[in-house]
Amino acid sequence: MDTLAIVILNYNGKRYLETFLPSVIANAEGFPVYVADSASTDDSVSFLRAQFPSVRVIQLASNEGYAGGYNAALASVREQYGGARYYVLPNSDIDVTPGWIAPILQLLEANPAIAACQPKIRAYDRPRQFEHAGAAGGFVDYLGYVFCRGRVFATFEDDLGQYDDNRPVFWATGACLFVRADVFHQTGGFDSAFFAHMEEIDWCWRVQRLGYQVWACGQSVVYHVGGGTLHKSNPRKTYLNYRNSLYMLYKNWSGDWLWGRILFRLVLDGVSSLLFLKEGQWRDVLAIIQAHFAFYGHLPQLRQQRRALRQQQTTEVKLYPRSIVWEYFVEGKKTYRELT
Structure with a gap:
């Protein structure tokens, strides 16, 4: 069993794989990289096999969104490849940085109560600014509305080191989500009825009800394009x-x-x-x-x-x-x- 598996879900995202997958591989710190393809209609799979032979390709039968897609992909990692103790689920439009894995892995190893963790998420096209999808860790108000450290509705803060701490939050973003594998499978993974959006927040809420914790790690940074599969204007x-x-x-x-x-x-x-x-x-x-x-x-x-x-x-x-x-x-x- 691997310590960590890096699993990217792809749907017609060849352009993002071409741009960002080399950085993921270069900064994988020796851990295996998987791409789970959700029945793409572009040539993502043939492109992967030709250009990135070290990547383990999982072909899913259909597009079940983020929730169902990752449920199937992680089940396949466990059944076909022996699984891992931790999974990290970066979107295909995430640009990782050197050393992005080690600080979060250290947190997970030091505290078995942590079921999920995220790095700081900055905007790819505005590198100093926090990005919409998760920023520096999220919260939920009593009516179910979500917000983040570094991003509240349409207000985005610059990253000036104000959230460089490691601390519990309510939810960690699905844009680059680290999870403890046994907890993920124990809880049945994401709710597939969600298809996409907020399934990770729902899962974070559920695992906290079981006594686990969710954290944000200020020592790890990645950059997110955002809207790679479904644009915010849709x-x-x-x-x-x-x-x-x-x-x-x-x-x-x-x-x-x-x-x-x-x-x-x-x-x-x-x-x-x-x-x-x-x-x-x-x-x-x-x-x-x-x-x-x-x-x-x-x-x-x-x-x-x-x-x-x-x-x-x-x-x-x-x-x-x-x-x-x-x-x-x-x-x-x-x-x-x-x-x-």
Whole structure:
């Protein structure tokens, strides 16, 4: 069994593999590199086999998104190649840096309670600035809205060393996620119903309910292009983010007033729809409406998951106790360090 396996999920991402895979291989620190291809329709697989013979290629039968794709890929790593004690899951559009693995591996080895960890995520095209997908570690407020150290909604901080510490966070980004393999498989991996977006936050929430921890490591840095598979302007991304946020909140909230929170979310999502409408983005408005109907249609399955998770729970998990929407848009608190 390897200590670490580097596993990249690919779907029609040949251009990113061509650009970023050489750096991953050069900075793999002797650990095996896998690319799991989600039935790409470009020539990703033939390109990999011809240009990167050292990479272990896993061909998946279909595109099941980030969640289902990584579930299948990591199962294949375990069954076909003997597995690893830890996995790192960098997006295909991640540019790694020398020494990016060692600090996180040291954290994982020193503290068996850590189930997931992330490096600092900077923007590839703005190298001093934190990137949207994870920044320096994420949190969730009591209504299910997410934010990060270094990025709150559309405000992005420059990395000036203010988050160079190693510390627990609520969620670690799926853009470059390190996970403890036995915990990943023990928990059934990601919820494949999410397809993509927020499945890693849902998983981080679930493992904390079992007593594990999630950390961010300030000594490791990578750069992320972002939107490599699904651009932020695509209404499909809006749909997945809004739907999956509701899925996550309903499944995992273990306190009182669940439906009060859901109804409050309905109001706030309605307000955000008006903002989209003001900008003429009517397809995003339709995506939010569809997301809510998809949530209601999926309630029977979510209810079963909720019950099972409550039976398994050993640790109470604390969310950020105030509304990040209120603090950002009304109180004008734009950065993590300004928050209560």
